[in-house]
Amino acid sequence: MTKQTFKNHIRYYTPHHFVYYPIVLTFLAFSISFAFTTEDKLIWAFISAIFVVLFCLAFMLRQHYAMTLQNRIVHLELRYRYFALTWKRFETIENQLKDDQIFALRFAPDNELLGLIEKTLAENLSGTEIKKAIIHWQGDYERV
Numbered sequence: 001m002t003k004q005t006f007k008n009h010i011r012y013y014t015p016h017h018f019v020y021y022p023i024v025l026t027f028l029a030f031s032i033s034f035a036f037t038t039e040d041k042l043i044w045a046f047i048s049a050i051f052v053v054l055f056c057l058a059f060m061l062r063q064h065y066a067m068t069l070q071n072r073i074v075h076l077e078l079r080y081r082y083f084a085l086t087w088k089r090f091e092t093i094e095n096q097l098k099d100d101q102i103f104a105l106r107f108a109p110d111n112e113l114l115g116l117i118e119k120t121l122a123e124n125l126s127g128t129e130i131k132k133a134i135i136h137w138q139g140d141y142e143r144v
Contacts (some may be wrong), residue, residue, distance in 0.1 A: 016061050074106050100127030109138045
């Protein structure tokens with residue numbers, strides 16, 4: 001991953017910004033054109049079907065954005081919990097863990113977290129193995 005700077009900090013999601021919006025704008029232009037040039041109901045039914053599909057696509061993208069944000073929040077939560085328990089920054093070891101490991105560690109209560117982090121770093125446990133190693137599960141009931 002390239003280092004983020006002011007010049008490259010804006011993040012585009014290609015399917016949304018460079019596929020979805022151009023398609024919507026194109027169909028919008030066509031629908032306006034059809035509104036003035038034809039009375040064919042079949043064409044309007046087709047255009048309506050296209051907009052229904054585009055609406056479904058927008059809904060799926062919304063879910064993608066929610067999941068991306070939640071993943072970021074899980075990282076921040078684990079950083080906070082680690083700091084509260086150790087008074088050390090989690091970022092120093094975070095790059096040694098994969099996302100699935102971090103997401104699994106969120107289910108560990110505070111009294112098991114540090115031991116599981118050490119074990120994960122030493123044995124490279126998978127997310128599933130971490131979850132199985134948790135004795136007192138701490139549920140995440142707010143995840144989408």
